[in-house]
Amino acid sequence: xxxxxxxxxxxxxxxxxxxxxxxxxxxxxxxxxxxxxxxxxxxxxxxxxxxxxxxxxxxxxxxxxxxxxxxxxxxxxxxxxxxxxxxxxxxxxxxxxxxxxxxxxxxxxxxxxxxxxxxxxxxxxxxxxxxxxxxxxxxxxxxxxxxxxxxxxxxxxxxxxxxxxxxxxxxxxxxxxxxxxxxxxxxxxxxxxxxxxxxxxxxxxxxxxxxxxxxxxxxxxxxxxxxx
Amino acid sequence: xxxxxxxxxxxxxxxxxxxxxxxxxxxxxxxxxxxxxxxxxxxxxxxxxxxxxxxxxxxxxxxxxxxxxxxxxxxxxxxxxxxxxxxxxxxxxxxxxxxxxxxxxxxxxxxxxxxxxxxxxxxxxxxxxxxxxxxxxxxxxxxxxxxxxxxxxxxxxxxxxxxxxxxxxxxxxxxxxxxxxxxxxxxxxxxxxxxxxxxxxxxxxxxxxxxxxxxxxxxxxxxxxxxxxxxxxxxxxxxxxxxxxxxxxxxxxxxxxxxxxxxxxxxxxxxxxxxxxxxxxxxxxxxxxxxxxxxxxxxxxxxxxxxxxxxxxxxxxxxxxxxxxxx
Numbered sequence: 001x002x003x004x005x006x007x008x009x010x011x012x013x014x015x016x017x018x019x020x021x022x023x024x025x026x027x028x029x030x031x032x033x034x035x036x037x038x039x040x041x042x043x044x045x046x047x048x049x050x051x052x053x054x055x056x057x058x059x060x061x062x063x064x065x066x067x068x069x070x071x072x073x074x075x076x077x078x079x080x081x082x083x084x085x086x087x088x089x090x091x092x093x094x095x096x097x098x099x100x101x102x103x104x105x106x107x108x109x110x111x112x113x114x115x116x117x118x119x120x121x122x123x124x125x126x127x128x129x130x131x132x133x134x135x136x137x138x139x140x141x142x143x144x145x146x147x148x149x150x151x152x153x154x155x156x157x158x159x160x161x162x163x164x165x166x167x168x169x170x171x172x173x174x175x176x177x178x179x180x181x182x183x184x185x186x187x188x189x190x191x192x193x194x195x196x197x198x199x200x201x202x203x204x205x206x207x208x209x210x211x212x213x214x215x216x217x218x219x220x221x222x223x224x225x226x227x228x
Numbered sequence: 229x230x231x232x233x234x235x236x237x238x239x240x241x242x243x244x245x246x247x248x249x250x251x252x253x254x255x256x257x258x259x260x261x262x263x264x265x266x267x268x269x270x271x272x273x274x275x276x277x278x279x280x281x282x283x284x285x286x287x288x289x290x291x292x293x294x295x296x297x298x299x300x301x302x303x304x305x306x307x308x309x310x311x312x313x314x315x316x317x318x319x320x321x322x323x324x325x326x327x328x329x330x331x332x333x334x335x336x337x338x339x340x341x342x343x344x345x346x347x348x349x350x351x352x353x354x355x356x357x358x359x360x361x362x363x364x365x366x367x368x369x370x371x372x373x374x375x376x377x378x379x380x381x382x383x384x385x386x387x388x389x390x391x392x393x394x395x396x397x398x399x400x401x402x403x404x405x406x407x408x409x410x411x412x413x414x415x416x417x418x419x420x421x422x423x424x425x426x427x428x429x430x431x432x433x434x435x436x437x438x439x440x441x442x443x444x445x446x447x448x449x450x451x452x453x454x455x456x457x458x459x460x461x462x463x464x465x466x467x468x469x470x471x472x473x474x475x476x477x478x479x480x481x482x483x484x485x486x487x488x489x490x491x492x493x494x495x496x497x498x499x500x501x502x503x504x505x506x507x508x509x510x511x512x513x514x515x516x517x518x519x520x521x522x523x524x525x526x527x528x529x530x531x532x533x534x535x536x537x538x539x540x541x542x543x544x545x546x547x548x549x550x551x552x553x554x555x
Binding site for chain 1: 299395418
């Protein structure tokens with residue numbers, strides 16, 4: 001299936017599922033971090049100005065720390081996320097699913113300098129698009145991935161409907177498709193939702209349009225355990 | 229077993245495990261999460277959870293249950309396999325032995341980097357006093373004039389463009405500038421080593437041209453008495469950053485029997501000690517350069533002695549540090 005979910009085998013013989021984050025959401029998180037850092041520097045520059053020459057030295061050190069250490073320190077000590085990543089629900093993990101530690105965090109953030117070339121993350125973007133796991137060059141070298149922290153379907157998003165038992169047993173993958181669709185219905189136009197719901201007559205029993213959609217939502221409600 | 233019975237049977241145990249995970253997180257004053265599981269039982273409980281997830285998948289229970297158990301297992305995996313050791317101990321260990329050991333392990337890259345850096349540096353320093361025009365090929369005339377002013381006999385503070393710049397301001401500047409150059413040299417090694425190569429030779433030529441020019445201008449005494457103190461730490465750190473960068477590039481050019489990605493991952497991991505060590509060295513160099521080197525009341529002989537002592541200290545550290553069993 002064309003999907004951003006990655007299965008990671010563990011010593012216990014099961015597979016963990018990570019949901020990888022793509023370039024767009026990561027760019028947004030980076031922008032947010034950029035503004036956060038700029039804001040912080042601007043606010044701090046006022047008291048620092050009052051310190052005169054001492055302040056000049058301090059502000060240069062601060063600037064250095066903000067540029068090179070800010071991401072690494074946050075990723076190691078704040079559950080894998082800078083404030084920007086946190087706002088978008090992202091986190092950095094080792095590729096084996098464990099929390100990122102200092103060596104890997106240092107590598108991925110120092111090599112940012114190369115990802116940034118030739119213009120605002122040109123190499124980083126190409127690398128992300130070419131690699132299987134959306135890794136920029138720094139991620140490949142460090143062995144890290146950026147994932148969505150909450151990787152399950154948000155069940156709260158599924159609209160309420162009268163629960164209905166599916167007419168035939170569904171595999172886990174089929175269930176997941178159905179739940180994904182149901183969670184996305186509020187974002188779709190009515191026509192598109194009806195069109196999609198019409199694709200599975202063996203579940204909806206050849207009901208038309210609104211009936212088919214209601215039926216699918218009912219099944220989705222049943223699947224997440226809502227009962228009448 | 230039907231799903232609802234399955235869930236009913238294990239719900240309490242899952243909740244206990246979730247409580248244990250919560251108890252690891254940052255504790256809030258108002259609510260203390262009590263865990264009812266003995267720490268020694270955790271691995272067994274985790275394996276049990278994994279088995280239940282596998283069962284749930286195999287029996288095609290609902291995706292919702294599988295997701296829920298999957299989240300719990302993922303959090304458990306992170307808690308169990310992501311455990312950290314005490315980082316302050318590690319840091320001490322690192323400077324006692326780990327750092328010099330990794331410098332010796334990467335001695336081939338260090339030597340190549342030293343050749344690329346000290347080669348042009350020493351060559352220009354030796355040539356330019358006899359062929360002074362050579363300096364103008366490397367650097368523009370204004371730059372050379374500026375340097376000459378910094379070390380001229382009129383300078384109250386050696387090595388400063390503006391005499392009024394305070395020590396602390398310069399300290400900040402040296403950190404901001406020099407550590408960044410170190411990091412850039414390292415990172416640009418990723419471009420098949422070309423970046424690191426460039427920075428090494430470029431910095432070698434630059435420093436060599438400046439040194440040669442000042443020697444020719446008869447300011448050798450001022451210049452060397454300024455640079456002697458921090459030269460060991462700064463020059464060796466530049467050399468190491470080049471070595472670390474070359475190591476990255478070499479992994480891409482000649483990955484051996486690994487894929488390029490795997491070779492790069494291993495090389496990057498092995499170069500971390502070098503990078504951490506060299507940035508510390510640059511911090512020390514910045515301190516010396518800002519607070520000791522510009523002092524004009526210290527006689528040059530004393531400064532040369534301190535500088536020589538630094539070189540001996542540093543090279544001894546790299547050659548012998550961390551060789552004993554205890555370190």
